[in-house]
Amino acid sequence: MSRRNDAVVADIAGHAEGDLKRPLLVAGAGGVGREALDTALATGLEVAAFLDDKRAGETVRGLPVIRPEEAPREGRYLIGIADPQARLRLMGVLEGLGLVPVSLVHPRAIVAPHTEIAEGCLVQGGAYISSDVTLGSHSQVHYNATVGHDTVLGERVTVYPGGNVSGSVSLHDGATVGSNAVILQGLTVGEGAFVGAGAVATRDVPPRAVVIGSPARPIS
Numbered sequence: 001m002s003r004r005n006d007a008v009v010a011d012i013a014g015h016a017e018g019d020l021k022r023p024l025l026v027a028g029a030g031g032v033g034r035e036a037l038d039t040a041l042a043t044g045l046e047v048a049a050f051l052d053d054k055r056a057g058e059t060v061r062g063l064p065v066i067r068p069e070e071a072p073r074e075g076r077y078l079i080g081i082a083d084p085q086a087r088l089r090l091m092g093v094l095e096g097l098g099l100v101p102v103s104l105v106h107p108r109a110i111v112a113p114h115t116e117i118a119e120g121c122l123v124q125g126g127a128y129i130s131s132d133v134t135l136g137s138h139s140q141v142h143y144n145a146t147v148g149h150d151t152v153l154g155e156r157v158t159v160y161p162g163g164n165v166s167g168s169v170s171l172h173d174g175a176t177v178g179s180n181a182v183i184l185q186g187l188t189v190g191e192g193a194f195v196g197a198g199a200v201a202t203r204d205v206p207p208r209a210v211v212i213g214s215p216a217r218p219i220s
């Protein structure tokens with residue numbers, strides 16, 4: 001289900017009171033997971049636990065880390081992991097358990113009108129998402145990244161810090177834009193493709209390609 005951003009923000013601000021009683025869980029206790037926690041805290045939401053197989057039994061930022069399979073069934077979750085394949089796997093596990101994905105938008109991110117943010121997305125502080133943009137489910141726009149008007153992000157897309165995605169770009173499922181990379185207007189970045197840090201994409205990027213440099217070319 002896709003929602004307009006004002007609905008997402010309203011949920012986070014306490015509009016859906018029933019939902020707020022359900023524990024919020026962050027999947028992944030690594031860097032992005034802790035940034036997701038920071039985003040939740042900035043919106044005034046408490047996180048009950050991290051879900052992370054590798055760190056189960058530890059305490060991270062004062063929160064328990066449990067296995068995803070141990071998540072309370074009434075929980076809401078956000079995946080705080082950059083790898084789109086890991087996000088796909090975890091989504092399957094958590095939705096199989098009946099957990100509901102939620103999106104978090106940092107209060108210091110700007111999301112323009114007529115932009116739609118699907119469930120499970122993370123928008124970090126300093127991000128600017130222009131108008132008439134669509135974010136597919138479980139996508140992430142990291143701090144200080146920008147996404148131009150009419151751009152469409154598929155599912156599990158990642159725009160790393162400072163990434164600059166111009167207007168009318170299509171980022172297909174699982175695509176990643178590295179830190180400070182630039183995608184020129186109107187281009188398509190194919191499914192699972194990776195635009196390296198600092199690259200300038202001047203042409204479409206084929207599915208699963210890894211490109212670097214300016215102009216961006218496939219990594220050798």
Ligand SMILES: CC(C)(COP(=O)(O)OP(=O)(O)OC[C@H]1O[C@@H](n2cnc3c(N)ncnc32)[C@H](O)[C@@H]1OP(=O)(O)O)[C@@H](O)C(=O)NCCC(=O)NCCS
Binds near residue numbers: 161198210
């Ligand atoms: C593009 C990328 C995915 C390639 O990763 P990789 O396949 O592991 O590549 P390697 O590190 O083995 O590097 C291979 C070669 O490409 C070069 N290279 C790697 N990334 C590069 C980049 N972004 N720009 C220019 N050259 C790059 C390396 O210097 C190396 O060159 P060499 O063989 O002459 O030494 C990765 O380097 C990258 O840019 N990731 C994005 C990181 C990022 O934005 N992180 C945000 C975290 S918050």
